[in-house]
Amino acid sequence: MTESTLQTAVTRRRLLCGCAGLLAVGLGACSRGGSAGTALAPVEADAKTSCALDGMLLADYPGPKGQLRYKDSEQTVWFCDATELLSTLIAPEQVRPVAAAWVQDMAQADWERPVGHWIAAQTATFVLGSRKHGSMGPTSAGFANVADAQAFATKNGGKVLAFAAIKAEDVDLSGGVRHDGRM
Known part of the structure; x- marks a missing residue:
């Protein structure tokens, strides 16, 4: 060579x-x-974290929270109620591509002061319409496994649904006062 x-x-x-x-x-x-x-990866809210839809401080209210990130942004978008997150993900007018979305596993998180225990929203099993209320009244509670969701529904009422089975009308945010007798 x-x-x-x-x-x-x-x-x-x-x-x-x-x-x-x-x-x-x-x-x-x-x-x-x-x-x-x-x-x-999901991040933790702090005392000043507010909901993207209504400005409510997440730390001031009980019940499951939600967070997401859009593909065109590195900023976390927060929801003081898991139903708000689900409505955003499932709404037919939702066209902005989502990179990731998380809810809290309510079998692990404390209902009154939920912190941590984030799971991918699309893989969670939800209980809709239980007697347990979140920041906006009736809420959607997410669970990492079906057995925990079923146990929660047996104790607190509600309908158990996989994320893929939830329809826009199941998480409709219009008329909140109509659906919450406490308000």
Whole structure:
């Protein structure tokens, strides 16, 4: 092998290794689902976190909360009630692509002061229409597994539904006062 042929082989090998490295980095970032190689994960609300729909402070109210991130933003959008989040996700006019959405697993979180225990909304099982109220009255409680949702519904009433089975009319936000006798 001549020196020129050897240099060409080394240069070609470096080029191929460099391309393979760039491909691996690019695929790694894609598989994590975030920009700049960061994985999407739920975050915790603080005392000043407010609901995107009505400005209510999440910390001031009981019941399950929700959060989401849109694909075109790194900002977390908060909901003081899980029904508000579900309505946003399921509404037929929802056209802004969602990167991730979370609700709290109410088998783990304290109803009066829910903190943590975030699960993907699309994989949760929900109880709609129970006697337990959240910040906006009747709410949707999310659970990581069906057995916990069924146990909650047996104790507190309500209908058990997988996320995919929830229809827009199940989480309609119009006429809240009509549906809540406490107001």
